[in-house]
Amino acid sequence: MHMVIYQRVQALLQEIPPSLPFSTSPEIRAQCRTLIKQAKEQGRQTLTHSETAQVLEAYGIPTAPSVYLTNPDEALARAEEIPGTKALKVVHEGNCRPYRYRKHPHKISAGLLQDLDTPEQVAEGVRQLGEKVAEKFPEYAIREYCLQPMQRGKHSMQVCAGITRDPVFGPLIVFGIGGYKVNVLADRQVALPPLNMSLAADVVGRTHAASLIREHSADPERDIQHLCQMLVKLSQMASDLSDLRGLEVNPLLLNRDGMVAVDFAMDLGTPSRFAIMPYPEELREWVTLKNGWQVEVRPIRAEDAHLITTFHRQLSEESIRFRYFHNKSNLTQRDLSILSHINYDRQMAFIAEYLGDDGSKEMLGVVRVWNDPDNIRTEFSVIIRDDLQGLGIGSLLMKKMIDYCTNIGTLEMIGKIMVDNHPMRALMKHLGFKCRYNMEEQVIDAVLRLNEPESEWQRHRLESMPD
Incomplete structure (x- = not known):
């Protein structure tokens, strides 16, 4: 089996990956580095939900339409910007870090209200979540409130993707099934960046999520292609933004309309050496x-x-x-x-x-x-x-x-x-x-x-x- 694995790895090394149309520009890198620099100057080790959304969008990863609020009055005035039924999340210092549910998986949805219809309900939701954080986590400052449309009725599959660090190997790309049971199902594969489309397909193919996509998706090849492209973009992000310590996109919804990131978090740290030097x-x-x-x-x-x-x-x-x-x-x-x-x-x-x-x-x-x-x-x-x-x-x-x-x-x-x-x-x-x-x-x-x-x-x- 050692010889079989060796032969497989040698064949994988000699594969010629298909080209990827996306590539970063100096403007994209400068924009994201400015956000990170401003956060560090303010003494923060995390980006807010809105700042992380800007980084994801800059790298071509679509995020759910969001309105960011600071108080009930603003919620009352701007709630109609999101049509239909809405979800409201409070963003504070305690839930800005990725993989925060590792020890307490049941707390992943804490600070979330769903099925809000009217501006009055949204404003009341802001008050309720603000009081809840002040009571349970008085040491945490509230950064913002995120208002999004409810994501239902499209037979979405939830996956999780992100970036983390290993003390020996440095940055790692993570992928697997997502949602609030992500730590229970433990369907998680990792890979060393930099990734190309062939290596990304190998990572996706090793997960149970890929089996579910092939069995239930109307267009499995399209969905797997989108996921591979996203992993390559995350790999590029890890290479470009040396201060990025961790990033979690969970859940990432995959349905007939494509792919959209609903919830995400990013934290910062000192630059880390890559196990494999990324594309310069x-x-x-x-x-x-x-x-x-x-x-x-x-x-x-x-x-x-x-x-x-x-x-x-x-x-x-x-x-x-x-x-x-x-x-x-x-x-x-x-x-x-x-x-x-x-x-x-x-x-x-x-x-x-x-x-x-x-x-x-x-x-x-x-x-x-x-x-x-x-x-x-x-x-x-x-x-x-x-x-x-x-x-x-x-x-x-x-x-x-x-x-x-x-x-x-x-x-x-x-x-x-x-x-x-x-x-x-x-x-x-x-x-x-x-x-x-x-x-x-x-x-x-x-x-x-x-x-x-x-x-x-x-x-x-x-x-x-x-x-």
């Missing part, structure tokens, strides 16, 4: 080439395998020989997996990507580095499409990689160039590399010092490494 969104940038094209230079992703395949077909035999030192006409599934699934902690690959007017994407070039375990030396390779030579793409990618390696503290960058690869030798000379002939391997070694050793062991390691 902050390294993406847009540049203009000499021909006027707007090109995005960004780290490679597992979903880029199809771009790599098309790019490789457009290379000449000579370009392939210069890159791989032998003719490699086709890339196998394993080749694509190795080239697109990289460990950002030990490797980096930047691609130049052009977005056509019809929405199609083209890969123009790629530069890669492989770091040694002590981050002393990194070996690079770069390749540009033959029909795009002379546009400065190679120089652009190399400068991006040199800046990256310098910033992470790498001491030296080295690359091996075939003797007859004159364009690459000229580029290395232009970038300040020292080129020397390697008689043993009969190639040109291009070497660039990026940082000076800060300690004696680094100096010794650098001097003892083979040229």
Whole structure:
């Protein structure tokens, strides 16, 4: 069984995940970080219900329509903004933390009134909940009251999803059956971020919730697809917002109309190290080439395998020989997996990507580095499409990689160039590399010092490494 599990994991690692249309932007990350910063400046370790809703909506996770109130008079004036029968929840310091029902699962619905119809009932509900909190939890300050439409009559299934932390492995993504019996049913699976669609499908597929969806849903494939997309978004949220300690979305209703988050909570903490380094969104940038094209230079992703395949077909035999030192006409599934699934902690690959007017994407070039375990030396390779030579793409990618390696503290960058690869030798000379002939391997070694050793062991390691 160890061999069976090993083979399954190896196959999973080589899967090429489908692309996900959603990706975060600097504006989204800045908006959410501002909310978190303001909460911390106020001395809070939790976000309110309304603030958490803003973060979820920013990441494309739909939340139930809500009106947030502070007193009975406001409730009387604004209750009609929510049509039909309503539910009212009080949000205080004691119920803003995720997974708070771990020790007392029966208290998950405390502070909730349902089936309110008129503005007068809503205003009276605000008074009742305020008095209840003041009596039972006098140490807690009330943050707000949340008014939502009752979610009934659509044969909804309740699931739970979120983010938590493990003391050893750091952030974890959580998924399973939700509702007030979540801790009793214990249908909960966890995964290490970052997630892609294939890994998210594996997490969802291991739960009893997936079996119920396949048996009772009118469109199980659509529902499971929506859940996988949501888990990938939660994974991205965990990567982007380093101060996020925990997030719980429970219940998350799944029905014929789609998916909607009804109740949620988020707390904050100090940044935690990831077991697997997430996708470095902050390294993406847009540049203009000499021909006027707007090109995005960004780290490679597992979903880029199809771009790599098309790019490789457009290379000449000579370009392939210069890159791989032998003719490699086709890339196998394993080749694509190795080239697109990289460990950002030990490797980096930047691609130049052009977005056509019809929405199609083209890969123009790629530069890669492989770091040694002590981050002393990194070996690079770069390749540009033959029909795009002379546009400065190679120089652009190399400068991006040199800046990256310098910033992470790498001491030296080295690359091996075939003797007859004159364009690459000229580029290395232009970038300040020292080129020397390697008689043993009969190639040109291009070497660039990026940082000076800060300690004696680094100096010794650098001097003892083979040229």
